[in-house]
Amino acid sequence: MTRNPTPLSPYYRSLTRNMVLLVMVISFTPMLLVTGIILDHFSSSHHEKVFAHLEELVLKHKQNIDSFLEEKVQNIRFLADSIDFGRVGQADAIAEHLNRLQSVYGTVFVDLGVINEQGQQIAYAGPFNLDNARYADADWFKKAIDSDYFTSDVFLGLRGSPHFIIAVRKTWQGQKWIIRATIDFLSFNRIVEKVRIGETGFAYILNRDGQFQTKPIFDFTPTLDIYSRYFANLERMGKEVEIQERLDGAGVKSLYVSALLKGGDWLLVYKQASDDAFSDLHTAQKVAIVLLLLGGVAIVAMAVWMSTKMVRRIATSDKEKEIMNEQVIETGKLASVGELAAGIAHEINNPVAIMVEEAGWLQDLVEDGAYKSDADIQEFERALNQIRTQGKRCKEITHKLLSFARKTDSRIEDFEIGHLIEELISLSAQRAKYSNVEMITRIEPKLPAISASHSELQQVFLNLINNALDAMDRTGGTLEISAKHEQGQIAIEVKDNGPGIPRANLARIFDPFFTTKPVGSGTGLGLSICYGIIHKMGGDISVKSTVDVGTTFEIRIPVKSDDTVDDDTVSSSDTCN
Incomplete structure (x- = not known):
């Protein structure tokens, strides 16, 4: 038959409480300090790791996109050197060049045209009815006629669908000629869509007016003044990639990694919710908290058991x-x-x-x-x-x-x-x-x-x-x-x-x-x-x-x-x- 222990007097109950509190303070203080220091170092290390990974990712895609655009410019420049402007107006003359480009590079090149210095398209090959189209008043033509080569922003133009062009200027018999090629928007957009990490990470490109140059996965309206500061910061500090953490338009804390494209005319932006980017860190923190709670329960139980046993011996x-x-x-x-x-x-x-x-x-x-x-x-x-x-x-x-x-x-x-x-x-x-x-x-x-x-x-x-x-x-x-x-x-x-x-x-x-x-x-x-x-x-x-x-x-x-x-x-x- 088990004997019930004699109830302790108020003095010994108070002594038990004090001993329990003392054991808990002595046990919890170093445990909390060590856990806090480890989590802080782990958090800092994980942040640095995530930032470095995202910077490397954006830098790699910046280089890929710039290489893509530069390669297409060089393709058209090489093509411009082989065009005979004397017979350019003849039927199928430009079509042969377009077929040659598409046979090598696929459907990236949608169409091809030759424009004189008055803005009249005198030769065209492609799926649209743009023969004799006039571009004298188009912004891209005004800029292209004054440059050896030019890559435009994405716009709708006469065809009514998003696209951008690469134009190369050539001089023949004292006149300026523009050889323009339309780049397939979907092919270009797929390059940017590949920049995906986690559930919320995606990339998009903006021009200096805050207009999308690619179609983002999630619909939102960019804030021009914020992205203008991204342009300014990258140019002022001479950095290739910049990373910031701020609230987006929906009030969600997010990471923004940006880099300049196309000679500083475009801005490549990668966006990801901070909770998604640091999900591994949050998981580790939750595990640490659970372990801390389990350890705390064990400490409290041990403190109560030991203190009660010791106080009964003292009594x-x-x-x-x-x-x-x-x-x-x-x-x-x-x-x-x-x-x-x-x-x-x-x-x-x-x-x-x-x-x-x-x-x-x-x-x-x-x-x-x-x-x-x-x-x-x-x-x-x-x-x-x-x-x-x-x-x-x-x-x-x-x-x-x-x-x-x-x-x-x-x-x-x-x-x-x-x-x-x-x-x-x-x-x-x-x-x-x-x-x-x-x-x-x-x-x-x-x-x-x-x-x-x-x-x-x-x-x-x-x-x-x-x-x-x-x-x-x-x-x-x-x-x-x-x-x-x-x-x-x-x-x-x-x-x-x-x-x-x-x-x-x-x-x-x-x-x-x-x-x-x-x-x-x-x-x-x-x-x-x-x-x-x-x-x-x-x-x-x-x-x-x-x-x-x-x-x-x-x-x-x-x-x-x-x-x-x-x-x-x-x-x-x-x-x-």
């Missing part, structure tokens, strides 16, 4: 200590009774001697036959009364001694301390008489009651009285005991004019086993017991002494109040030994 030890203290107090009390024996023996000896003398006188009267006259009978009655009186006196003395010796119950009770002091003075009066010590009492009448152990206070005052009588045993003197009520306390003084205590010994006077008496005359436990008893009941004991002047012990005990704490809630650790 058991304190209980054993308390029992030992009670045994020491009782032993000291019996020793004090032994010290009273000499005085008690003298006090009992006197009435016993009178009783023996009176009994002998009665025996003489009986032997002489003198018991018939009235005078003899009166003498018998006087002797018997004397024997009875002295017997009662012996009975009172032994009753006081036995009453003192048998009071071993240390339960807390309410009583007035003045009666206790007077009782102890009467017990010690005979010893004081034989030690030539005058005992003076100054006890204030009607002192407030105190809550304390009657027998333990007996032990305290008897020890102090016996110590004073021992100190004045050879020289005699005066022992003054006073008690009065001061500021919610009972102040008791035991003052003698004996030889005093040297200053060097005052600091150790309450230490266990410290004594100034000759070897075999004292245990050194008396004052230590007194100190422990007084402090256990919430009081205080102090000593003042001057050599050849005397010693004064002062005791202060709190008076009983309505909110006095029960004895079982007083910590045994408050008892000093």
